[in-house]
Amino acid sequence: xxxxxxxxxxxxxxxxxxxxxxxxxxxxxxxGYSAPFDFGKHLFFSIFKGRHTLKGILEHRTFSVNxxxxxxxxxxxxxGGRSGRDVDKSAIFKTFQGELKTAPMIEDCPISIECTVAQxxxxxxxxxxxxxxxxxxxxxxxxxxxxxxxxxxxxxxxATGGDFHYYRLGERIVSEGxxx
Ligand SMILES: Cc1cc2nc3c(=O)[nH]c(=O)nc-3n(C[C@H](O)[C@H](O)[C@H](O)COP(=O)(O)O)c2cc1C
Numbered sequence: 001x002x003x004x005x006x007x008x009x010x011x012x013x014x015x016x017x018x019x020x021x022x023x024x025x026x027x028x029x030x031x032g033y034s035a036p037f038d039f040g041k042h043l044f045f046s047i048f049k050g051r052h053t054l055k056g057i058l059e060h061r062t063f064s065v066n067x068x069x070x071x072x073x074x075x076x077x078x079x080g081g082r083s084g085r086d087v088d089k090s091a092i093f094k095t096f097q098g099e100l101k102t103a104p105m106i107e108d109c110p111i112s113i114e115c116t117v118a119q120x121x122x123x124x125x126x127x128x129x130x131x132x133x134x135x136x137x138x139x140x141x142x143x144x145x146x147x148x149x150x151x152x153x154x155x156x157x158x159a160t161g162g163d164f165h166y167y168r169l170g171e172r173i174v175s176e177g178x179x180x
Contacts (some may be wrong), residue, residue, distance in 0.1 A: 014155035017079055018045065019064040019104045020056025025090040026104035027132055029053045030080030032158045034065065041133055042118060048126045052084035060102035061117040063131065066109040069154035075108075076156065098135050110139040110153040 013035075019028045029052070034045035043065065047054050057063045068076050075092050082089070094107040098114040105112035115131030142152040149170065157167040 005161070007161045008149065011160040011163070012157040012167060013160065014067055015076060015156040015158045015166065016045070017066040017076065017106060018047070018053055018057075019066060019095075020053050020062070021060055021102050021104055022052055022056035022084060023077065024091075025084075025088065026095045026105065027053050027056060027089050027095070028066070028079045028082035029074055029084075031065075031159065036133075043113070043115065043130075043131050043133060045129055046123070046126050047129055054127070056102075057117060057129065062100045062103040063115055063117070063129075064103040064105040065113040065115060065131070066093055066106040067111040067155050068106070068109050069151060070156055071154070073106060073166065098137065100134060103134075105137060110142050112137045115154065 011031055016031050016034050017028045018031045018034075019026055019040040021027075029047075031045045031047065032044060036043045045065075047057075053063075078087075078092060080088060093109075095104040096107050097103070098105060098112075100114050100116065105114060113136045114134045116134060117129060118132045119128070119130040121128035138148055139153075142148055142150075144152070151172070155169055156168060159165055159167060
């Protein structure tokens with residue numbers, strides 16, 4: 001027997017920290033609802049209109065997407081629970097800039113992606129942000145034979161649709177991956 005639910009059960013999703021430069025300072029929030037598309041050349045995420053980070057995204061039309069490892073869970077909880085309107089989140093992480101110079105990325109995260117805004121979809125309470133991926137940056141410690149081994153990045157996964165807990169990435173189940 002199946003039970004029909006009204007919620008969207010497409011899950012788990014990687015927890016990401018989206019960053020922007022707000023009033024000259026880096027600010028990061030947790031985004032759960034994100035996805036790559038266009039075979040990775042673009043990505044998408046949902047952001048409520050009241051978010052402080054959105055100010056910087058609208059001003060510079062750039063942002064970063066950072067994948068924290070499980071060791072950063074405390075910082076994730078701060079970035080996902082406190083707004084930059086009330087607390088200065090700029091000193092939580094060491095940051096670096098890539099090509100865009102207005103999309104602060106997090107040194108402590110194993111993977112960071114810098115993006116320009118391609119499109120903003122107005123969904124009343126929130127925007128769907130479509131970003132064009134400019135460059136991705138990865139810690140060399142996550143590479144094996146020059147290729148990313150995601151297990152070494154130790155991402156945090158978030159289950160939606162009623163579960164709403166964080167998880168770790170599990171084991172590889174076949175040694176030869178499917179072609180991308
Ligand atoms: C697991 C998790 C997922 C979240 N996903 C989103 C999201 O997809 N979109 C969003 O606007 N806020 C999301 N939030 C809430 C923001 O991260 C939170 O309100 C943050 O404090 C906003 O910071 P800011 O105002 O400094 O931008 C999420 C929070 C958590 C803990």
